[in-house]
Amino acid sequence: QVQLVQSGAEVKKPGASVKVSCKASGYTFTGYYMHWVRQAPGQGLEWMGWINPNSGGTNYAQNFQGRVTMTRDTSISTAYMELSRLRSDDTAVYYCAKDSEAGGMATTSFDYWGQGTLVTVSS
């Protein structure tokens, strides 16, 4: 069965960086884009971007351009999301989510999600 297991909660100071991991199993990791979505406390969902695990290509939301870096290690079927220059309003739960369509075809949904990683930014 498909599983996405994320790394544990983090507490960071303003200006620092955080790197969240997402280990995939139960499917061909390189066959499906991986998205990252965040949710601030009590708020809605915000898409951050995707990585193509096959090529390493990325597409970032404009709101995060210059601060986010998505990478992957295909040898261990793990995707990473690093966010730099953290601010207090980056406090949120960060999710990885698998694209439902294979091979970069036009995505129709995110069919599996990780359990979420709480990142708290506080001085």
Next chain:
Amino acid sequence: IQLTQSPSSLSASVGDRVTITCRASQGISSYLAWYQQKPGTAPKLLIYAASTFQSGVPSRFSGSGSGTDFTLTISSLQPEDFATYYCQQLNSYPITFGQGTRLEIK
């Protein structure tokens, strides 16, 4: 593309029929998905391509619409359906979500 859900919150009883609407600021064809989220858990995919069930989703959930106007209907509410529901457009980047509809027990 902005997605506006209505209502933002809703109180209903077990057995009720409930409809949530999602309006897009421009046409998105059928590139719309619906998710259910319970407190402390990740969103769960219910419907994609506006009206296609995700495997394992109960048949009391249904979706319809295309272009700019979409609906999610729960035909007979069950206790486990009380949650927050989000629509999502995947027609163009950036992918966006509606603000959510919180479904509460009356």
